[in-house]
Amino acid sequence: xxxxxxxxxxxxxxxxxxxxxxxxxxxxxxxxxxxxxxxxxxxxxxxxxxxxxxxxxxxxxxxxxxxxxxxxxxxxxxxxxxxxxxxxxxxxxxxxxxxxxxxxxxxxxxxxxxxxxxxxxxxxxxxxxxxxxxxxxxxxxxxxxxxxxxxxxxxxxxxxxxxxxxxxxxxxxxxxxxxxxxxxxxxxxxxxxxxxxxxxxxxxxxxxxxxxxxxxxxxxxxxxxxxxxxxxxxxxxxxxxxxxxxxxxxxxxxxxxxxxxxxxxxxxxxxxxxxxxxxxxxxxxxxxxxxxxxxxxxxxxxxxxxxxxxxxxxxxxxxxxxxxxxxxxxxxxxxxxxxxxxxxxxxxxxxxxxxxxxxxxxxxxxxxxxxxxxxxxxxxxxxxxxxxxx
Amino acid sequence: xxxxxxxxxxxxxxxxxxxxxxxxxxxxxxxxxxxxxxxxxxxxxxxxxxxxxxxxxxxxxxxxxxxxxxxxxxxxxxxxxxxxxxxxxxxxxxxxxxxxxxxxxxxxxxxxxxxxxxxxxxxxxxxxxxxxxxxxxxxxxxxxxxxxxxxxxxxxxxxxxxxxxxxxxxxxxxxxxxxxxxxxxxxxxxxxxxxxxxxxxxxxxxxxxxxxxxxxxxxxxxxxxxxxxxxxxxxxxxxxxxxxxxxxxxxxxxxxxxxxxxxxxxxxxxxxxxxxxxxxxxxxxxxxxxxxxxxxxxxxxxxxxxxxxxxxxx
Numbered sequence: 001x002x003x004x005x006x007x008x009x010x011x012x013x014x015x016x017x018x019x020x021x022x023x024x025x026x027x028x029x030x031x032x033x034x035x036x037x038x039x040x041x042x043x044x045x046x047x048x049x050x051x052x053x054x055x056x057x058x059x060x061x062x063x064x065x066x067x068x069x070x071x072x073x074x075x076x077x078x079x080x081x082x083x084x085x086x087x088x089x090x091x092x093x094x095x096x097x098x099x100x101x102x103x104x105x106x107x108x109x110x111x112x113x114x115x116x117x118x119x120x121x122x123x124x125x126x127x128x129x130x131x132x133x134x135x136x137x138x139x140x141x142x143x144x145x146x147x148x149x150x151x152x153x154x155x156x157x158x159x160x161x162x163x164x165x166x167x168x169x170x171x172x173x174x175x176x177x178x179x180x181x182x183x184x185x186x187x188x189x190x191x192x193x194x195x196x197x198x199x200x201x202x203x204x205x206x207x208x209x210x211x212x213x214x215x216x217x218x219x220x221x222x223x224x225x226x227x228x229x230x231x232x233x234x235x236x237x238x239x240x241x242x243x244x245x246x247x248x249x250x251x252x253x254x255x256x257x258x259x260x261x262x263x264x265x266x267x268x269x270x271x272x273x274x275x276x277x278x279x280x281x282x283x284x285x286x287x288x289x290x291x292x293x294x295x296x297x298x299x300x301x302x303x304x305x306x307x308x309x310x311x312x313x314x315x316x317x318x319x320x321x322x323x324x325x326x327x328x329x330x331x332x333x334x335x336x337x338x339x340x341x342x343x344x345x346x347x348x349x350x351x352x353x354x355x356x357x358x359x360x361x362x363x364x365x366x367x368x369x370x371x372x373x374x375x376x377x378x379x380x381x382x383x384x385x386x387x388x389x390x
Numbered sequence: 391x392x393x394x395x396x397x398x399x400x401x402x403x404x405x406x407x408x409x410x411x412x413x414x415x416x417x418x419x420x421x422x423x424x425x426x427x428x429x430x431x432x433x434x435x436x437x438x439x440x441x442x443x444x445x446x447x448x449x450x451x452x453x454x455x456x457x458x459x460x461x462x463x464x465x466x467x468x469x470x471x472x473x474x475x476x477x478x479x480x481x482x483x484x485x486x487x488x489x490x491x492x493x494x495x496x497x498x499x500x501x502x503x504x505x506x507x508x509x510x511x512x513x514x515x516x517x518x519x520x521x522x523x524x525x526x527x528x529x530x531x532x533x534x535x536x537x538x539x540x541x542x543x544x545x546x547x548x549x550x551x552x553x554x555x556x557x558x559x560x561x562x563x564x565x566x567x568x569x570x571x572x573x574x575x576x577x578x579x580x581x582x583x584x585x586x587x588x589x590x591x592x593x594x595x596x597x598x599x600x601x602x603x604x605x606x607x608x609x610x611x612x613x614x615x616x617x618x619x620x621x622x623x624x625x626x627x628x629x630x631x632x633x634x635x636x637x638x639x640x641x642x643x644x645x646x647x648x649x650x651x652x653x654x655x656x657x658x659x660x661x662x663x664x665x666x667x668x669x670x671x672x673x674x675x676x677x678x679x680x681x682x683x684x685x686x687x688x689x690x691x692x693x694x695x696x697x698x699x700x701x702x703x704x
Contacts, residue, residue, distance in 0.1 A: 136687045
């Protein structure tokens with residue numbers, strides 16, 4: 001089959017590789033009909049996530065048709081159309097039983113690597129480094145799905161791929177970020193980053209009852225999407241002073257909750273931005289956390305800072321004194337996708353959201369390298385790339 | 391009984407919050423080796439940086455080039471020891487160096503430019519260090535040091551199920567990867583075959599010394615084992631929920647003839663970590679019925695899993 005493989009920083013290639021097979025009783029093989037490039041894939045592309053190995057198949061947002069099931073999978077049938085959650089979860093461990101599927105204790109066979117870096121290991125994730133299991137990803141014609149009796153959700157035939165594909169990651173991720181804000185009527189929520197996850201966080205914040213959502217980015221097309229599709233008010237941080245504007249809106253108090261949907265490779269203007277970039281280049285920190293700092297400092301006393309943005313290692317100059325003295329709550333985590341699948345599919349079926357609004361580019365799998373380049377450089381108004389492998 | 395003592399040691403480590411999952415007897419020689427490593431580096435740096443001053447202090451003729459070369463040798467041995475404080479190789483290299491040093495000092499006494507009292511004092515110091523080096527190298531290389539290791543895991547299954555699975559000892563090779571097979575050979579006896587590198591195996595017979603249903607199983611190898619060993623596993627119900635805390639401790643007593651190298655070869659360079667990996671596999675088997683893997687999956691390279699995966703798993 002064809003698969004998009006990582007060979008190094010800014011080097012991904014579509015190669016012919018063997019077809020996947022059933023390796024464990026609870027595996028299934030899915031013939032992929034749609035797959036996407038995630039913003040977090042760009043951290044791999046830019047070489048910021050350790051333990052990638054040349055030849056790793058990328059991709060953790062995919063869906064398709066079940067073509068084979070192992071003897072332990074009783075609830076899926078060959079031919080069924082499913083969306084596959086990006087975290088791999090066993091469904092039977094302490095965390096899975098509590099609905100925290102991204103903390104599954106059994107799906108990362110390389111848990112000891114993650115323990116060295118993070119103290120404990122989260123779940124395994126498709127196509128996202130050997131720290132998280134070294135699983136082949138879904139930017140391919142076929143994928144092997146472990147614990148297939150727990151993860152994949154069947155979707156009705158009438159719904160387009162594009163409407164349900166993002167149940168695999170970015171819709172639940174944006175939703176969980178907004179849910180973490182414990183939104184009450186009248187709340188003002190600020191969202192840093194209007195990429196796909198930011199867009200879903202904005203939309204979800206409104207779905208959960210936010211009064212106003214302030215969306216922060218620098219790309220006009222992304223700000224326009226947030227305004228037009230979800231009804232956010234927008235701030236271009238290159239043109240306005242974000243802090244001043246947020247204080248102005250909230251009477252000097254700050255937003256009730258702040259969502260940081262940017263992650264480790266943020267762009268920020270000025271001296272501090274250059275300083276962060278230099279420290280990251282010198283490996284003195286593994287992320288550039290300017291928006292996270294800004295979100296913490298802007299948030300109102302006793303407020304919540306919710307972080308769906310991906311971080312890998314260590315950050316510098318975190319204003320922990322601000323967090324402590326002002327009773328700020330930080331909420332973050334890889335998304336517990338499994339628990340959002342049914343309720344969010346219902347939102348889609350009810351017509352409350354059509355997640356395809358973020359898609360700007362549709363390409364063949366063969367064009368994945370071009371898709372990565374365009375998405376990374378935000379060429380051509382690129383917000384979200386969907387690939388068609390078959 | 392040996393197993394009882396091990397049990398106590400295990401408990402104490404936990405209570406002291408040392409975070410050591412594996413404790414290895416003979417820590418003393420490891421510490422001594424580390425100290426000798428640093429000493430080696432310190433002395434070597436002095437020889438490299440200030441050969442003339444050193445010559446004056448010792449009272450020998452100045453020969454900076456030779457002294458610097460000896461310094462390099464010291465630093466190399468020191469770094470080697472610090473990298474592997476459990477292995478005797480670089481310590482024996484130090485012993486060799488000590489003998490060279492003594493020979494050089496002996497040669498210097500013949501020179502008229504030497505100050506004989508100072509040289510004698512230096513020779514005495516070197517001889518003292520040589521004795522310590524020999525002692526430490528011997529401790530590390532003769533084996534015979536018992537190795538205790540252990541690990542703990544929380545399993546989301548009832549105590550009865552965890553106990554039953556372990557009690558059927560023919561299950562053990564499913565998650566203890568260094569075992570090839572375990573066969574029941576009688577009421578309380580069993581025969582174990584373990585893998586060693588190069589496709590070799592070694593084996594022993596063992597007997598169950600304690601079996602408290604749903605609480606504890608202890609075992610011990612019988613007379614004639616290549617590496618006499620014993621171990622226990624304990625099952626403690628988690629108060630909240632249905633889970634079980636499984637604690638394992640094993641103790642290996644390599645005889646002189648088998649030595650440390652065989653044990654190292656069998657248990658791997660970090661035996662405590664090995665037991666933890668084994669217990670994670672046990673957890674996967676009991677909770678999910680399978681062991682997570684990527685071995686055999688596709689990739690844009692010859693093999694689906696890589697050296698890094700194997701390092702993490704086996």
